Amino acid sequence: MQSKLVRGVAVATLALAAVLPVSADAHHSFSAMYDARKPVRLVGKLSKVEWTNPHSYFHIDVKGPDGKITTWACEGAGPGALSRRGFNKSDIRIGDTLIVDGYLARSGGHIIDARRVTLPGGRVVSGGTPGDGGPESAPAPAAPSPTAN
Numbered sequence: 519m520q521s522k523l524v525r526g527v528a529v530a531t532l533a534l535a536a537v538l539p540v541s542a543d544a545h546h547s548f549s550a551m552y553d554a555r556k557p558v559r560l561v562g563k564l565s566k567v568e569w570t571n572p573h574s575y576f577h578i579d580v581k582g583p584d585g586k587i588t589t590w591a592c593e594g595a596g597p598g599a600l601s602r603r604g605f606n607k608s609d610i611r612i613g614d615t616l617i618v619d620g621y622l623a624r625s626g627g628h629i630i631d632a633r634r635v636t637l638p639g640g641r642v643v644s645g646g647t648p649g650d651g652g653p654e655s656a657p658a659p660a661a662p663s664p665t666a667n
Contacts, residue, residue: 552623552631554621556621558619558630559619560580560620562615563614564576564577564578567610571596572596573593573594574596575593575594577591578592588628589628590628590629592620593630594646595645603643603644604643609637610638616635616638617636618632619634620633
């Protein structure tokens with residue numbers, strides 16, 4: 519009888535374990551995805567917002583020196599952490615121009631870790647995920663770098 523109970527618990531545990539990695543994969547440390555030696559500043563128009571856990575994303579369209587538009591994904595903390603800092607989804611609207619200071623992805627893709635976001639009107643908010651192992655502060659402002667690779 520006890521053997522059936524143990525087997526049932528083991529099956530339930532395995533079933534749960536099979537489901538959990540899907541959500542756990544979405545959360546990562548800073549150093550697993552971003553390079554602290556590659557700070558970047560992007561200036562662009564907001565084109566999409568994903569106010570989701572464990573990370574929020576907003577996408578900005580950045581015009582390069584050649585006039586070509588490139589869409590960058592900017593990863594920030596989850597909605598709860600951002601709202602505790604006074605940054606809410608209603609603070610930004612599609613078409614707003616944002617300045618985002620962060621770090622480039624190790625993959626070379628058009629994604630950055632958004633450590634500091636300057637909103638329309640000049641208010642600056644911290645966008646980073648607390649305790650992710652990344653730099654505590656945003657990179658020093660630099661000239662816009664829309665084609666940083």
